[in-house]
Amino acid sequence: MILDESVKLCLLNDFYGSLLTENQQKVLDSYLNFNMPLVEISQNMNISRQAVLDTIKKATSKLEMLESKLGMLDKYLKQNELVGNSKKVDKELITKLLEVWK
Structure with missing residues (x-):
């Protein structure tokens, strides 16, 4: 983005x-x-x-x-992109979000 x-x-x-x-x-x-x-x-x-x-x-x-x-803004933007592309929160999305913050 x-x-x-x-x-x-x-x-x-x-x-x-x-x-x-x-x-x-x-x-x-x-x-x-x-x-x-x-x-x-x-x-x-x-x-x-x-x-x-x-x-x-x-x-x-x-x-x-x-x-x-620290890259917090980058991680925040990636997280928002993942959530924005998803219609619902599921286990796969949660896994991807956790990967962003590692």
């Missing part, structure tokens, strides 16, 4: 956002969930626009690194 980059980043933030610093969480939350422009985030947090951009880049990099090591 191919995801739009912004959707992927939102999902990565859902999975791993709690592992970011408090500042990174606030900036990324404002940027992703409230669709705030960099200037508005910088004004609200009393930091420069460049600091906001750097924080977003560092947080994004950390989220992508965590996904490359």
Whole structure:
């Protein structure tokens, strides 16, 4: 499944956002969930626009690194694909789902 980059980043933030610093969480939350422009985030947090951009880049990099090591988003997407393709939950589907999370 191919995801739009912004959707992927939102999902990565859902999975791993709690592992970011408090500042990174606030900036990324404002940027992703409230669709705030960099200037508005910088004004609200009393930091420069460049600091906001750097924080977003560092947080994004950390989220992508965590996904490359843990792969939870990939497993989640595979699980959803399996369930979406199945009309009912049966023993074979459960076995496939368990394989995804190994």
